[in-house]
Amino acid sequence: MESVKLMKEISEIVSTARRMILDQRRIIDELLNHNPKFTTGEKVYTVVMTNDGAYRTVGEMTIGKSTVSIVDSPGIEGSEHFDNYKPQKSREESYMCVETGIGSGSVYDVSHLHSSREEAEQAAIAMMESERSTKQ
DSSP states (O other): OHHHHHHHHHHHHHHHHHHHHHHHHHHHHHHHTOOOSSOTTOEEEEEEEOTTSOEEEEEEEEEEEEEEEEEEEOOOTTOOSOGGGSOEEEEEEEEEEGGGOSSSSOEEEGGGEESSHHHHHHHHHHHHHHHHHHHO
């Protein structure tokens, strides 16, 4: 009787340990795959909205700081009151450029940064067309 109880406890410990190892592996895999798209010192082109609501490209900028924020929250089980208590998963990537200031300058979302001027111009055209179609 005692040995059956002991075997059950050992089985539960092993099962918990396996879950913890799998969780750790998943976290490591996610961290390894969450490198920023651009690196410090890299030249990029930005797409920004002007005061009149039009999108335009800006000349070449230099990445000075990159920030990747990963949220992987299991949430609070049974809580339906607030959205921030529910399970969440997100990845946000933002940059600051040398030309607009590091620490107190403009913050650019990764979707507004591009490797070439041509890529930035195509993105600006797509943004304007998308904006027009939502207004109609």
